[in-house]
Amino acid sequence: MKVLQFDPTRCIGARECERECSRTWFKEENRDKSAIRINQEDGRYAMVACTQCGECIDVCPTMAIRRDKRGIVRIDKKLCVGCLSCVGFCPYLAMFFHADYTEPFKCVACGKCVETCPSGALAIADVPDAPLTKTEQRLARGEA
Numbered sequence: 607m608k609v610l611q612f613d614p615t616r617c618i619g620a621r622e623c624e625r626e627c628s629r630t631w632f633k634e635e636n637r638d639k640s641a642i643r644i645n646q647e648d649g650r651y652a653m654v655a656c657t658q659c660g661e662c663i664d665v666c667p668t669m670a671i672r673r674d675k676r677g678i679v680r681i682d683k684k685l686c687v688g689c690l691s692c693v694g695f696c697p698y699l700a701m702f703f704h705a706d707y708t709e710p711f712k713c714v715a716c717g718k719c720v721e722t723c724p725s726g727a728l729a730i731a732d733v734p735d736a737p738l739t740k741t742e743q744r745l746a747r748g749e750a
Contacts, residue, residue, distance in 0.1 A: 607677025607735050608715045610642065612653035616727035619644065619651055623719035623728055630718045631711065639704050641713040651727075656700040656713040662692035663739045673742065677735050683709045 624640040632639040643654040658679050663671045670685035671692060681692075688708035693701045696712075703710040720728045738746065 607658055607733060608730050609658050609733050610653075610655050610713055610715050610717075610719070611729045611731045612655070613727045613729075614651050614653075616725045617644065617651035617653075618725045618727075619646060620724050622722045622724055626718050626722040627713075630716065638702075639706075639711075641700075641702060641711050642719055643702075653728075654698065654700050656696075656715075657698055658715065658736060659697070660736050660739045660742065661697055662695060662701055662712075664741045665691045665695040666741075667691065669741070673736075678714050679712070680714060681709060681712070686710070 621637070621644050623642050624637050624644060625635045627640040627642050628634060628636045631641065637643070641655065645652050645654065656679065658677060660673055660679050662679065663673065667689060668685045668687055670682045670687075671679060672682065673679050686709040690703055690710060693703050693710050701710050701712050715730055717730045720730055
């Protein structure tokens with residue numbers, strides 16, 4: 607599966623990735639509407655973005671969160687009721703929400719941020735597929 611990877615030694619804190627993400631998905635430059643966040647702690651940069659672990663799949667009461675054929679965890683806006691359970695449950699704090707929208711949002715490893723990063727701190731990498739969550743295991747067995 608594809609995931610967004612971050613090299614903190616190359617990051618210069620330009621935050622072009624955040625701007626590109628919000629422009630791509632929300633048509634405006636707004637850090638609060640970016641699915642990738644670059645934070646600075648103790649003079650070092652750290653990235654917060656979805657790892658595609660799928661932990662959020664099990665907590666969604668409407669089954670609006672599913673893994674696609676490529677292994678990317680996606681939110682079906684038609685099924686999402688905006689309960690934000692996934693936001694509070696994400697072990698990486700990488701599920702975001704904004705008051706302008708009912709549905710939460712997250713990184714889907716689209717790669718737009720990689721293209722705009724001036725220092726090459728971001729990359730899309732192929733990693734082994736994440737283990738199936740409990741919900742995915744039930745669905746694979748044909749259980750509802």
